[in-house]
Amino acid sequence: MLHQDYIVRMLSELAAAVARCVLYGKNERTPEEAAEMLEEAVGNAVAIDGDAFLSLAPGTIAQIMQVTGTDPRVSEYVARSVMLAAAYLEEAGRTEMAQLRREQALAIAEAYGHDLTDMDGGADEAGSAALDAMAEHAPEEA
Secondary structure, three states, X not given: OHHHHHHHHHXXXXXXXXXXXXXHHHHHOOHHHXXXXXXXXXXXXXXXXXXXXXXXXXXXXXXXXXXXOOOHHHHHHHHHHHHHHHHXXXXXXXXXXXXXXXXXXXXXXXXXXXXXXXXXXXXXXXXXXXHHHHHHOOOOOO
């Protein structure tokens, strides 16, 4: 029961961060600020320092998630959040960092068997796809 509550809380917090970025990113935040907000939420979701976690190579990031026992239900949310951060970084002109985030997201998705092809567009399309997927796969609270 405690594990289920923890998973629901992690997923809810990550989904809320994505929603804040998507809904308010254009009006109140720069794309770079939105990406930073998502990266912080990812760090909280995997219980590892976000800066340290996201500094890892794409293949390593997925391995670390698996070794630390990141719940598979959280992994899709993490992958989608990292992919959305990539879209915001691209929008901010930080192409190299955006490419790294995209590769990290795809490595996580591949390791856990998730499909992120619906997030191939810009920040608006990626944000909508992330919210839709998160709503579709949201866990039921016990």
